[in-house]
Amino acid sequence: MATLLVTGGAGFIGSHTCLRLLEIGHKIIVIDNFTNSSPQSLERLKTIIGDKANNILKIIHGDIRDKTLLDDIFKSFFLNGQSIDAVIHFAGLKSVEESTSKPLKYWDCNVNGSLCLLEVMAKNNCTTIVFSSSANIYGSKSDKLICENDSIKPENPYGETKAAIEKILNNLFHSSPELWKISNLRYFNPIGAHPSGLIGEDPTDYPTNIFPLICKVASGKKKEIEIFGNDWETRDGTPIRDYIHIMDLAEGHCLALKYLLENPAQIFSANLGTGKGSTVLEIINTFESINNVKVPYSFVERRSGDARASVADNSYSKKILNWSPSLNLADMCKNGWNWQMNNPDGFHDSRKTKLDKV
């Protein structure tokens, strides 16, 4: 089993992936600055997997742009007779809207942060990384499923930062192709929560993604959902997206890591989506019927930059990683609502999390 550094491990995707990695038996050091998360998410992992987590999960409060801290983390674990075998790199900012108004903040955190991390990894001879990329980097507006070699043409600063990091990783790989093991995982629309209802998505800012907004409306914290356009050329006039259950996404990371650890140096990019598209009305209808709640909505003008459809061709991930998403839209809606019902204020409770020192 491997010792892993997980950046941004307290966040939505990070916490669910850490859970699966711990369940498999990996040791994890999380570094997170908690700008968009709470250390409580990691504390809850201890509740789910029990006391053994105390020995295999370390939580460091820090920023990936702090190279001294990162270097100390690599050195201290090396001195303890272990070395960090691989990095899973989630840390970053993810709001398309905010990236448009604050591009420098996004380039600094996402791109500069990744540069700092890669420099320290190289210095410490750690050359295996699973990177959180995004379907947002594709320029494809066609009707067909999006595959990995479609054109990369991001249309907002957030997507540009993800495409830039992929380019840096590509340059790095070609500088020492015998050393680096790199996977760019391009996520489509992760939603839902762990079935326990103990961890889930808890953004500190006001959410802009559809699923947290649906939960807010269903719980009465927001009056209605505004749907951007009902005149798209789709089966009901609303845009189509590829929603993927967060636990299927977490499993994709475990398999990508396994693949990299077991195979020679290489770089690859892989879509993580179900390959099935759902319209906005379909997700609302599914949410209402499976959870027996109402989600009022209204239609407003189309939003600039939105696409008619974005659905993954996931055949490459299925083939190379032996991965297969197994949970459907009803599971996503049920588990996501269960999390919301059990945690109406997210992780905002008074209990303190014990953080580790390097």
Ligand SMILES: NC(=O)c1ccc[n+]([C@@H]2O[C@H](COP(=O)([O-])OP(=O)(O)OC[C@H]3O[C@@H](n4cnc5c(N)ncnc54)[C@H](O)[C@@H]3O)[C@@H](O)[C@H]2O)c1
């Ligand atoms: N959720 C999505 O829809 C989606 C889709 C595609 C790609 N991604 C990418 O996946 C990754 C994880 O996404 P998420 O949904 O879990 O987001 P999230 O905001 O829940 O998690 C990101 C985590 O990184 C931490 N972080 C941010 N900047 C940091 C820094 N400089 N140093 C240390 N920690 C830092 C945050 O506190 C947070 O815990 C992000 O890189 C995001 O861009 C997300």
